Every structure is written in C-alpha cells, then in structure tokens.
Amino acid sequence: MKFTVLGSGAGLPSKDRNTQSFVIDCVLEYNEYILIDAGEALQHRILHTHIKPSKIKNIFITHLHGDHIFGLPGFLSSRAFQGGEGIPLKLYGPKGLAEWIETTFRISESTLNYPLEIIEVEPDMNIRLNNFDVRVIPLSHGIDSYAYIFKEDDKIGELQTDKLRELGIRPGPVYGEIKAGETFTHEGKVYQTSDFIGETIEGRKISVHGDTRLNSSTVYLDAIRDSDLLVHEATFLNNEKEKAHDYFHSEINHVLDVFKDVNYKQLLIVHISSRYTDEDIKQVSASIEGRAVIACDYFELPIPRNVK
Structure with missing residues (x-):
C-alpha cells in the first residue's frame, strides 16, 4: 500500500503544484485505488x-471548495471511457455534493455508462470499505470540512509451517484447513491452532484531513493517534499562526506542536500556498527534517504493515 500525491498546492495552483488530490494505492491488497479530493485537472494528472x-x-471529498472538487466532473466523465464502463463508483462528501454533481451533469448534458452512488457524509459517521473502517471527523474551515480516518482490519499472523513440519505434517491443502480452524488433530492428539500462528499483523491507519484550523481537543487527538500516515494541511509556513487561524487554515509549526504527542509514524504536509518559493520550502523542510515531510506533486510514500 502507498500514498500518492497528485496535487500538493493550496487554492491557487502554481507551475509546480496542482491543487489537492490524493490516492491511496490498495491495488495489491484490494485491487483498487481510493481517491481523496479532486483538484482541477485531476484527469490530466492521472495520465502521468x-x-x-x-x-x-471510491472517492472521498473533504469539502466543497473549488480547489478540491473542480476536477471531479471531468474525471467522472473520462473514467467512463477509460475502462470504467459498468464498474460502480461510490462518491462520499459533504452535504451539497449530490446537488452540485447532478446540476453539472444535467446542464452539460453529460451521462455516465456506470452506476454512480453519492453518499453525503455526516460528522462521526462510520463507513465500511473493503477491510477498512472509515471514520468521518468534522473540522473547522468555515464550510463543512472533514478528515477521513482509514483503519484497516488486523490480519491473522502467518502460519508457522516449520512447526507443522516438525510434527510431520507435510505442506498441502491441510495447512489452509489448520489455519482456518481453532484446533486440529494429528495422530490422535488435539492441538491449538493459535500455537502455530505468528504475531498478528496490525492494520494500517491513515488520517487524511481537509482544510482546517488546528484542533487540539483530546477527543480529536485520540481519533488520529497512532496513525501510520497523518496527512495535514499547512497553507502557512512562516510562523503566521494567527493569520492561519483567521483564514480557517493551519501553520506548519503549530501543526508540529499540536501533534508532538500523537505518536504518528509519518506526517505529510500538504496544501502549500503558491506564495512560497522553492527556496522557502527547502529551508522549512530542513528545519522540520525527521518530524514531517512537505509533499510535492507525484510524491509517493509507502505504508508498510506492522507486526504487533
């Protein structure tokens, strides 16, 4: 599994940063990609x-500001002609998303050749997706904006085949039967399957935020705690905490301060304002090295599994 950034910029795109779109690559695990937000020119970015x-x-929209949704109608339309015919798509997002899509397609006389289901989310809603529980967390951004917390199910540990061989049980379909049961019998003796299973493989946790002011409440921090990957905006990079708050956004040093005890494994900073030069970003990146990474377009980050 890996996380791909198709657009890392804030509201105004630059030559180097498109507006926000992310992909969770679950193809090896679940044969699909999960799209989060759909910045303008999304369908063009995917071509690269x-x-x-x-x-x-499955597509998750964090909020309905244009830099997060203006690429959606084009993507939905092009998907119809890029192998998507007949393959259902679910679209999750704030209230008003269905009306916007339906109006856009009606006025433009656009049609799709696959089923599209639009689910408008609510605060603290829980969604079941593949082997994920997805929690919807409300944010503070002037309009409805959400974080989506993807928590993968834990996976049973690997069958310790060396121990089975020691008992004289040779490889074959019986190994699958053993792993599927609580006990098994060999030469008249009953064994507990758990004694032949390795440590549980912990499901990954990915917390992806829409635009927001920082939230330091205990309930919120507990929700994102122990994330394998924490994705958060930092539209402001120059210690402009008050200005960020006034504009319903976040500042990078404030983000690092609030999250210092959250115990995340990786923190990815996104939604970077176009006001900052490459040199500005290089300097800030050096100052936060080891604590977070500032994303660039087409940045890819592996998300490995963990053994308890």
Whole structure:
C-alpha cells in the first residue's frame, strides 16, 4: 500500500503544484485505488501515473471548495471511457455534493455508462470499505470540512509451517484447513491452532484531513493517534499562526506542536500556498527534517504493515 500525491498546492495552483488530490494505492491488497479530493485537472494528472481510473471505485471529498472538487466532473466523465464502463463508483462528501454533481451533469448534458452512488457524509459517521473502517471527523474551515480516518482490519499472523513440519505434517491443502480452524488433530492428539500462528499483523491507519484550523481537543487527538500516515494541511509556513487561524487554515509549526504527542509514524504536509518559493520550502523542510515531510506533486510514500 502507498500514498500518492497528485496535487500538493493550496487554492491557487502554481507551475509546480496542482491543487489537492490524493490516492491511496490498495491495488495489491484490494485491487483498487481510493481517491481523496479532486483538484482541477485531476484527469490530466492521472495520465502521468500508472493509476487506472477504472480501479478508482471510491472517492472521498473533504469539502466543497473549488480547489478540491473542480476536477471531479471531468474525471467522472473520462473514467467512463477509460475502462470504467459498468464498474460502480461510490462518491462520499459533504452535504451539497449530490446537488452540485447532478446540476453539472444535467446542464452539460453529460451521462455516465456506470452506476454512480453519492453518499453525503455526516460528522462521526462510520463507513465500511473493503477491510477498512472509515471514520468521518468534522473540522473547522468555515464550510463543512472533514478528515477521513482509514483503519484497516488486523490480519491473522502467518502460519508457522516449520512447526507443522516438525510434527510431520507435510505442506498441502491441510495447512489452509489448520489455519482456518481453532484446533486440529494429528495422530490422535488435539492441538491449538493459535500455537502455530505468528504475531498478528496490525492494520494500517491513515488520517487524511481537509482544510482546517488546528484542533487540539483530546477527543480529536485520540481519533488520529497512532496513525501510520497523518496527512495535514499547512497553507502557512512562516510562523503566521494567527493569520492561519483567521483564514480557517493551519501553520506548519503549530501543526508540529499540536501533534508532538500523537505518536504518528509519518506526517505529510500538504496544501502549500503558491506564495512560497522553492527556496522557502527547502529551508522549512530542513528545519522540520525527521518530524514531517512537505509533499510535492507525484510524491509517493509507502505504508508498510506492522507486526504487533
């Protein structure tokens, strides 16, 4: 599994940064990509990757500002002609998303050749997706904006085949039968399967935020605690905490301060304002090295599994 950034910029795109779109690559695990936000020119950005639109089966929109949704109608339309025919798509987002999509398609006389289901989310809603529980967390951004917390199910540990061989049980279909049961019998003796299973493989946790002021409440921090990947905006990079708050956004040093005890494994900073030069970003990146990474377009980050 990996996380791909198709657009890392804030509201105004630059030559180097498109507006926000992310992909969770679950192809090896679940044969699909999960798209989060759809900045303008999304369908063009995908052309520079190996992502197949037909394998995007679920889309999550954090909020309805244009830099997060203006690429959606074009992507939905092009997916219809890029292998998506007949393959259902679910679209999750704030109230008003269905009306906007339906109006856009009606006025433009656009049609799709696959089923599209639009689910308008609510605060603290829980969604079941593949082997994920997805929690919807409300944010503070002037309009409805959400974080989506993807928590993968834990996976049973690997069968310790060396121990089975020591008992004289040779490889074959019986190994699968043993792993599927609580006990098994060999030469008249009953064994507990758990004694032949390795440590549980912990499911990954990915917390992706829409635009927001910083939230330091205990309830919120507990929700994102122990994330394998924490993705958060920092539209402001120059210690402009008050200005960020006034504009319903976040500042990078404030983000690092609030999250210092959250115990995340990786923190990815996104939604970077176009006011900052490459040199500005290089300097800030050096100052936060080891604590967070400032994303660039087409940045890819592996998300490995963990053994308890």
